[in-house]
Amino acid sequence: MPNTDELTGSTTDQHKVAILLCTYNGQHYLAEQLDSIAAQTHTHVEIWASDDGSQDDTPAILEAYQHKWPKGHFTIHRGPALGFAANFLSLTCKADLDADYYAFSDQDDIWEPNKLSRALAWLSTIPESIPALYCSRTRLVDEQNDEISVSPLFTSPPSFANALMQNIGGGNTMVFNNAARSILREAGEKLPVIAHDWWTYIVVTGCGGLVHYDPTPTLRYRQHDANLIGMNASWAARFARINMLWQGQFKNWNDRHILALGAISHRLTPFNKNMLVRFAKARQMSLIPRLINLKRCGIYRQTFLGNLGLITAAIFGKL
Structure with a gap:
C-alpha cells in the first residue's frame, strides 16, 4: 500500500531515498541502526555503506544485512580512511549514486519509524531545481537507549x-x-571542511537553497564514549568550545570554510557572495572596522549565549 505522507497527504513512496551510511568500528550499535532503517514507514530506500577500515565485526554485519536487503539495494564501499567528513563526502560524490533524495546516517543511532516520511513531506513540496535540506532535533539517549534529554x-x-x-x-x-x-x-x-553536515548547511544556504529545521525529534541520538561528535549542549561542552575559541580553532574553521567556498563561489547568490567577501575582509581588519563590518555581515548564532560568544570572539580577533 502506498505511503500517504502524514504532513501533506501526498503519496511519496515512489521517491527513492539513498541512505549514505558511514561506518568505522561500529559493531556494538550498527545492527540496531540498520533495523530502524528497515522499519521506516517510507520503504523505497537503498543503503550505500562506506566503511573506513573497521577492525571489528562491522564489515561482517554490513555483509549480513546486505544479504537480507533486496538485491542491488545495499552496496558496500571502501572509505578513503581520512576521517568521517571525508568518508561522507566521498560517498555523496560517487558518480553512480542515483536517487531522488539522500539521507546521511551514522552507525549508532536509532531512527524513528517516520523519520524519512517527515523529511519527504517537506522536501517533496520544493521544486526540483531548488537545493533543499531537511534537518531536525534529536532525542538524546544513553548506551542502553534510555532517554537523557532532547537537543536544544x-x-x-x-x-x-x-x-x-x-x-x-x-x-x-x-x-x-x-x-x-x-x-x-x-x-x-x-575539501578541508570540518564536518560534512556543517558544510552541507553552508552550501545549501549559500547557494540560495531552502532549509527546514523540524522541531520534532526524528531519531534517538546515542551518547557513548566512542562518539566522534557527541551532543554539545552540556556545560562541559560549552566550556570546551570556549577553550577551542581562545586557542584559535574557530578561526581556523572559518579559514577552511572560506577556502572551500572558493570552489563554488560562482554558485553563491550575489547577496551571499558579497556577505562572504565582507566577512573574509572584516576578519583581517583592526578592531573598530572589524566590528563595524562584521555587524554589517549580519552573522549570528541561534542562542543569546552563542551570540555573546560571537561578539567576544569578534572583539579579540578570534573569528
Whole structure:
C-alpha cells in the first residue's frame, strides 16, 4: 500500500531515498541502526555503506544485512580512511549514486519509524531545481537507549549568515534533494571542511537553497564514549568550545570554510557572495572596522549565549 505522507497527504513512496551510511568500528550499535532503517514507514530506500577500515565485526554485519536487503539495494564501499567528513563526502560524490533524495546516517543511532516520511513531506513540496535540506532535533539517549534529554530547540531562521557561524542540524537528521547534491558534487569531496553536515548547511544556504529545521525529534541520538561528535549542549561542552575559541580553532574553521567556498563561489547568490567577501575582509581588519563590518555581515548564532560568544570572539580577533 502506498505511503500517504502524514504532513501533506501526498503519496511519496515512489521517491527513492539513498541512505549514505558511514561506518568505522561500529559493531556494538550498527545492527540496531540498520533495523530502524528497515522499519521506516517510507520503504523505497537503498543503503550505500562506506566503511573506513573497521577492525571489528562491522564489515561482517554490513555483509549480513546486505544479504537480507533486496538485491542491488545495499552496496558496500571502501572509505578513503581520512576521517568521517571525508568518508561522507566521498560517498555523496560517487558518480553512480542515483536517487531522488539522500539521507546521511551514522552507525549508532536509532531512527524513528517516520523519520524519512517527515523529511519527504517537506522536501517533496520544493521544486526540483531548488537545493533543499531537511534537518531536525534529536532525542538524546544513553548506551542502553534510555532517554537523557532532547537537543536544544533553535528558533532563529536558517540562513547563510547563521551557517557561517554554526551548524543547526546534525548530519544524522539530514535529508536533501538532487539540486543540493549536485552542488556538493561540484564542490568536490577533497575539501578541508570540518564536518560534512556543517558544510552541507553552508552550501545549501549559500547557494540560495531552502532549509527546514523540524522541531520534532526524528531519531534517538546515542551518547557513548566512542562518539566522534557527541551532543554539545552540556556545560562541559560549552566550556570546551570556549577553550577551542581562545586557542584559535574557530578561526581556523572559518579559514577552511572560506577556502572551500572558493570552489563554488560562482554558485553563491550575489547577496551571499558579497556577505562572504565582507566577512573574509572584516576578519583581517583592526578592531573598530572589524566590528563595524562584521555587524554589517549580519552573522549570528541561534542562542543569546552563542551570540555573546560571537561578539567576544569578534572583539579579540578570534573569528
